[in-house]
Amino acid sequence: MPSPPISPAAATAYFEFRSAEHVPETHEWPGLHDHPSVDAVAVAGRDDEVPVVDLGCGDPAAVARALARAAEEWGAFLLVGHGVPEGVAARMEEQIARLFALPAADKDRAARRPGEMNGYGRPPYALRFSRLMWSEGYTFAAATIRDEFRRVWLDGGDDYLRFCEVMEEHHREMMALGKRLVDVFFRALGVTDEQIAAGETEREIRETLTATMHLNLYPKCPEPERAIGLAAHTDSGFFTLIMQSPVPGLQLLRRDPERWVTVPAPPGAFAVVLGDLFQLLTNGRFRSAFHRAVVNGDGDRISVPYFLGPPGGMQVAPLAAAVPPGRKPAFRPVTWPEYMRVKGKASGLDASALAMLQVPEEGEEGGVVPPKN
Numbered sequence: 135m136p137s138p139p140i141s142p143a144a145a146t147a148y149f150e151f152r153s154a155e156h157v158p159e160t161h162e163w164p165g166l167h168d169h170p171s172v173d174a175v176a177v178a179g180r181d182d183e184v185p186v187v188d189l190g191c192g193d194p195a196a197v198a199r200a201l202a203r204a205a206e207e208w209g210a211f212l213l214v215g216h217g218v219p220e221g222v223a224a225r226m227e228e229q230i231a232r233l234f235a236l237p238a239a240d241k242d243r244a245a246r247r248p249g250e251m252n253g254y255g256r257p258p259y260a261l262r263f264s265r266l267m268w269s270e271g272y273t274f275a276a277a278t279i280r281d282e283f284r285r286v287w288l289d290g291g292d293d294y295l296r297f298c299e300v301m302e303e304h305h306r307e308m309m310a311l312g313k314r315l316v317d318v319f320f321r322a323l324g325v326t327d328e329q330i331a332a333g334e335t336e337r338e339i340r341e342t343l344t345a346t347m348h349l350n351l352y353p354k355c356p357e358p359e360r361a362i363g364l365a366a367h368t369d370s371g372f373f374t375l376i377m378q379s380p381v382p383g384l385q386l387l388r389r390d391p392e393r394w395v396t397v398p399a400p401p402g403a404f405a406v407v408l409g410d411l412f413q414l415l416t417n418g419r420f421r422s423a424f425h426r427a428v429v430n431g432d433g434d435r436i437s438v439p440y441f442l443g444p445p446g447g448m449q450v451a452p453l454a455a456a457v458p459p460g461r462k463p464a465f466r467p468v469t470w471p472e473y474m475r476v477k478g479k480a481s482g483l484d485a486s487a488l489a490m491l492q493v494p495e496e497g498e499e500g501g502v503v504p505p506k507n
């Protein structure tokens with residue numbers, strides 16, 4: 135019988151990872167090794183090689199083809215040749231390490247309150263589990279960085295200013311990159327540049343993108359095989375640009391047979407993970423990826439997912455270009471907050487919640503989205 139979800143009090147209690155010599159029962163996850171973990175590098179050239187998309191290769195048609203393949207088959211890829219200056223990641227790592235090294239009282243002042251999206255603490259879906267994850271997190275809307283971090287640095291000051299400048303620099307770079315990628319995704323779907331320029335919906339999607347940043351610290355773990363950094367899930371928005379330390383930890387679930395493929399972490403590359411609303415937007419052609427983060431015994435790992443999605447009030451519906459001629463869209467329109475509620479009520483943490491939005495084909499009772507990756 136599954137154990138009950140953890141109480142809100144236990145979920146917000148501070149845990150001192152640095153002094154832990156063992157993984158306590160509260161943080162021990164059964165079933166972590168039900169599927170084997172595969173190192174993508176060790177099997178390079180085979181099916182388990184995580185796709186790489188090189189934005190700077192100079193051949194837009196080849197980029198769109200590589201992106202379409204990665205989005206259809208994996209729902210995730212490594213992005214290189216993106217032009218984001220090298221120093222950004224190093225500055226982010228330094229500031230994030232400083233934030234999480236602050237005294238517990240400073241971080242607790244900014245704790246995410248029940249029902250709130252922003253703040254220090256465990257990610258929203260953590261409340262669904264009976265065990266705790268081996269990570270510290272901080273979520274904030276990219277548009278409100280200065281207000282948000284006055285909760286940590288009450289009087290402002292140099293540390294606060296430096297922190298905000300670095301977060302804002304990352305936000306600027308990621309938003310510009312996200313908008314470029316949206317156009318390449320459209321091209322990968324077969325939408326021409328002229329259609330993108332003329333298409334109201336395509337332009338609206340690109341121009342109204344909203345960004346949420348989530349800082350993850352996975353502290354070095356004394357018994358990494360007994361703990362999980364971030365439990366398996368799909369992201370719910372359009373897509374997520376993940377900056378990660380040059381220490382692997384992100385894993386993607388592949389099927390037939392089920393196995394976790396570790397995403398390599400070459401310096402400067404971003405991992406890109408597609409979310410459920412992108413699957414809906416592309417009428418199911420591009421898939422969201424079921425993923426998780428494992429921990430390690432050698433050192434800390436930091437990751438910064440930059441979640442891109444629609445504004446809260448926008449109804450997301452399958453793009454006309456993605457619906458085959460003569461067919462109905464496969465999903466009904468939904469807003470992001472409405473989808474989060476649907477997913478919150480679903481039993482799984484993957485894209486299967488999308489089945490509740492599926493429009494049955496003529497003569498059908500409704501259906502499920504078969505997992506592909």
Ligand SMILES: C=C1C[C@]23C[C@@]1(O)CC[C@H]2[C@@]12CCC[C@@](C)(C(=O)O1)[C@H]2[C@@H]3C(=O)O
Nearest residue numbers: 251257258259273346348367369370371441
């Ligand atoms: C924009 C968001 C996506 C997210 C919920 C959030 O409001 C901020 C945190 C994100 C995250 C990170 C860990 C896994 C996840 C499922 C969660 O509970 O919080 C995702 C959410 C998501 O993509 O649905």
Ligand SMILES: O=C(O)CCC(=O)C(=O)O
Nearest residue numbers: 348350376384427437439
């Ligand atoms: O740490 C990572 O690489 C993945 C993080 C993630 O999936 C998330 O925060 O949603």
Ligand SMILES: [Fe+2]
Nearest residue numbers: 368369425439
């Ligand atoms: Fe994620």
